[in-house]
Amino acid sequence: MSAQPDLLYSEEEEALRAAVRDLLTDRCDPAGVIARTESDAPHDLGAWKALADGMGLAGLLIPEDDGGQGATHREAAVVLEELGRSVAPVPYLTSAVVATEALLACGDRELLGRLATGRAIGALAVPLHLAPDVAFPAVRVERGLLHGQLTGIADASCADLLLVPGDDGGLYAVEADAATVTPQVSLDLTRPLATVTLDAAPGRRLGDARPAVERALRAGAGLLASEQLGLAEWSLTETVRYLKDRKQFNRPVGGFQALKHRLAQLWLETVNLRATARNAASALASATDANTDTDIAVAVAQSYAAPAAVHAAEEALQLHAGIGMTWEHPVHLHLKRAKADSLAYGTAGAHRARLAALVDLPSP
């Protein structure tokens, strides 16, 4: 095993967190996010522009020579914690992490430069629920034109650039206006899915799809744990706050031991989730392309984070009781995101199956 990973936050990371939180407090209040989910434009492109272009966060993982910030997954993880806390409807994980990692694998400097500024949004056209090491669908490639349909593509409806696997083993760049993107009705209102239909769409071959997709989904799964941490923290904090205020039987509800124990248990899970999310971000930041320790760190993080975040959101709903069931209270946004996140980039079960191979605990 390599040296102990740094599981803390640096001062710079805390400053970054504060800046992102300030911006999201101003621009992504719960009522606004709820209203937006039912509008024609579910993505908040104004907030995206401020984060991506204004603060330069879209290019965190892109080297400075290619127009990015040359930062690491540790900083991107801090951004994702805050985005998870506010369930911000911005394509950060899908564009600035997953699509960006695929382009980094292909070494396409021109497209990296476009994504780095945040002026173009990228989407990897692989269904959101797939784990890093499983087969993914591809479209037919004929004389450089792409034909076929892909479903379950996260944030495709706001993407400018689609990265599409072809049946010749290549990964192709397709401009979104050359494809038909049809929104699907999604469980997670803040990270909507879409169907991408390609009818002789021109595409440019960027490189081999397999390594690019694996790298992209590995980073997506690993950093998703930080988004799940933000979600779980919001759920815990808001629930504690509510239970201190809410009175029944002439006492604050939070004074009842049955509920205190459940909240203490959530706190423990959140503490564990933080350690494992930091470990995954740290491992990704120092990873080479093929690195078993990083694969283990990512698989451990998703095995733990997915059920922990869902548990936190489910407890938040139950303990908010009646108000938690209403459309106007934001807990449903967090529950929907947490449940969708538990499938995104592979379920906990899929990641445990990966671990079985990685740590030599084979199935019967």
Place this chain on the structure above:
Amino acid sequence: MSVDAAELKRRTAELLAAHPPADTAPADFLTARFAAGLAWVHYPVGLGGLDAPRALQAVVDAELAAAGAPDNDPRRIGIGLGMAAPTLLAHGTEEQQRRYLEPLWTGAEVWCQLFSEPGAGSDLAALGTRAVREGDDWIVNGQKVWTSSAHVARWAILIARTDPDVPKHAGITYFVCDMTDPGVEVRPLRQITGEAEFNEVFLTDVRIPDSRRLGAVGDGWRVAQTTLNNERVAIGGMRLPREGGMIGPVATAWRERPELRTHDLHQRLLKLWVDAEVARLTGERLRQQLAVGQPGPEGAGMKLGFARLNQEISGLEVELLGAEGLLYDDWTMRRPDKVDFTGRDAGYRYLRAKGNSIEGGTSEILLNIVAERVLGLPAEPRTDKDVAWKDLAR
């Protein structure tokens, strides 16, 4: 001046040169290590330390382990190391610190903890053991229970009631009790494992000089908090490598004995393997926070997680072993001289781990502590707060 890592390495090398472990009796080496201030580097000079940052102990430990230096068998002297020592450091007089700390650290003197009573477990402050002042001495009468290592201990940390006329937390005083004194009777308490690691201790007119009082009269509850906080860290906060602790033997059995594998056990094993790895990372993060002087409240949770993990993993291990899981290594009544959570066979581990959520504060009490002190939720309603101890229903 603060001692840094380089200076500690230099001093460790000096110790090893002057007392080569291969040619030195372990007890002599440990004594020399204490004198060099390398026992617990964050303790004061003269008391086994160098006033160095606590995190740097790892530097010394690594160098000494690499050189094959003897350790002081923390499993045998865990209560002294983990609980008595930090309490003596925080609340003892200089004379007390000089008398007790060195033999405690070298293992020459074993300590036990006379806290719990048959009627005062989770409600520890309800204890009824009485200490009555008589000249320069205190006369102690009462019964303690669940006392690990009392049968091998030279000293005990003891809390006793010195004022029954005030509310229960206010009337307690903290003492060091000499286990060889007349009136101290230790009886083995046989447990579900078959052995007697714990004891009952009967105190009959035990005479404790006032010079063995720790802290002020009536301030024993506050002093005991130092002990209890350190106890939880000591139980739950051990540093482990990946697959250290109870998950290790289960993973090994899984790899080496494919005939034991089932799909159900596989799913449960993978989940517990992840939980063990996550607990390890949480412990590592806590240590990193301590090292940079940002102690977080995570320590409060470590023991809770440790207890649950040990119980689930050892339960799985018994099942994994199939026919062998139906056997037990030895029910003979014995009185082991050390606490060993992970030793012996799977059946022993399973039964002993049941104690992990009871000893050092039950999991239910620790969840209350997290809820109230970390999350700031309202405290349990109290009916005993302003009532003198003697007027409480028992």
